[in-house]
Amino acid sequence: MNSLPYHEQQDIENIKKLRELIKSLPLFCSDFFRGIEQRTSSRTRIAYAYDLNVFFHFLQEENPVIAKLSMSEITLEHIDSLTVTDMEEYMEYLKYRLNDDNRHIINKERGIMRKISSLKSFYNYYYQNESIKNNPAALVKLPKLHEKDIIRLDIDEVASLLDEVEQGDSLTLKQKTYHKKTKVRDLALLTLLLGTGIRVSECVGLNINDIDSKNNGIRIHRKGGKEVTVYFGDEVEKALSNYLNERNTIIPEAGHEDALFLSLQKKRMSVKSIENLVKKYAQLITPLKKITPHKLRSTYGTSLYRETGDIYLVADVLGHSDVNTTKKHYAALEDERRRSARNKVILREKNTKE
Template sequence: MGKPLSYHEQETLENTKRLRQMMKELPPFCADFFRGIEPRTSSRTRIAYAYDLKTFFEFLKKQNPLFADYKMQDFSLTVLDEIQLMDLEEYMEFLKCYSTDKKEDLINTERGIMRKMSSLKSFYNYFYRRERIKNNPAALVELPRLHEKEIIRLEVDEVAKLLDQVDEGDHLTEKQREFHVKTRLRDLALMTLLLGTGIRVSECVGLNLDDIDFGTGGLKIHRKGGKEVIIYFGSEVEFALKDYIDERKHVTPEPGHESALFLSLQRKRMNVRSVENLVKKYARIVTPLKKITPHKLRSTYGTSLYRETGDIYLVADVLGHSDVNTTKKHYAALEDERRRSARNKVQLRDN
């Protein structure tokens, strides 16, 4: 037997299988597009493209009389040349609210529409640049204007209350308390890690026991795109992890999950959905008016780090943003706060 696949290799393998299944539901020429973008996109991104393209071709079948009798396999590349700008503007209108065979009344926000139209633009660009189609109406589509979302994060006192709640569990329901007895140290280690390092939830669930080095306070994680980096954690994270790992040693994991750091009650590696539910369960008690997700815990960490250091480049590096402008956009309000605080720092004349 060869070396077992890592969490991220396993995830890529499963996504690749899933994408192959989805491609059977799309026109045959779409396979060229997915082969072409494979070297520069993640398997998760390609799956998102596949869903978006399926929505587009189903729209053509339902809404455009020219294609009413078409099956998915009937669409050929020449169809892209027949479509005009007005057709794509109608598609953008359609995306606001539509139904599929499986779901009714699907509603897209501005960001949802933007993503689906961006997928279509990439699709058209691929074939246009290779001179396989003559027209590129997608390049002419004006995307919806995005309104900046308010950044939701926890305040300092809310972070403390949240960790207290995870530790004590005194406001959980009776049923939740039964589970809390078994998962307290795991939940506390997981939440402390997310709040104390700002790692993504996918990076968190992918952690193995041998990714932690308590000697250096380092943690090896797999960033988006598969890059391995080491980030560092403080004493609070260290104590919480050590307590959990001591307990973890007495658990016999299911085959194939022996190396996973965080285990479910079924003794298998925790997945992204279960961590999302865990965060929601505790956060709902502490901040019922804020919709807190693992990503909001990441924003909370970024805010705290920026307030402490004032170094936007450090925050970008620790959070794994490839472009510092992404970080600046998220912490614009804090940047303004810092600029205003600078107004009286420089004294021109003695009073």
């Protein structure tokens, strides 16, 4: 399997994981996952499986009929018999619960909304296939979401972050020991994230031969497996070039020969390791902001929009399939641009005579 591209390896691992998750659900659920396979990614289906697992555990805990049944004994007839009240009780249950390990689980608005959206898709599938007569999930109102401020780095914070990566002055003595070994890699990685806005999963999946040094581009695989080329500027080119000189001297572990970014164990870096790397440096620069790789993506999108004013270009470069997604994230900037336009059109020249 190591000969397959990284994104295909991940898809196979996700499919294997999904099959195990489906085994823990009622038997009829396998029809739902087969039915949505062609229009969803494996990661999306895994999220559905987790959400449905929570729903069925709720029914086993709270529903007097289903509480007497094992998971395999739950049928579509039981699902068809549920009401809007059951759905509303489930929403209440989601706010706070104990999981199987007696850990406290708290869901806020967005967490509840995602789980109810999963349930709506689940019910819609069987209702549209005429497998059930009732669709109480369709009648449930989703919780009202309060808009959250988009967290991003300011221009001076971006410069300070890259300076810290390059110099490591604020790191602990132990961190400085590792920093000597990873400085060039870390600078290339963070410069790439900040200079292209690619997703952390896309960054993890990069191979050495995905870099087009001649045209300053990288080949990445977007969500759904679509292959695109993203272009970068001179700062990214310099940081990547320095790292490639170092990377070419490293002998990777078997199965990781093609990977661009390697860990100290000489294996392809994981999403988690890049998240920890970003967190380590960002906390030194802006401790009050919770900076993740996705926030670096938002930082790039903001800079690009401010420079170009082209929301469609931003959507295209970030890989948003719907420009409305982009508009939602950069609505405040759009409003700022509209306000700045108020004095751009002059109706009458001012009289300069005294």
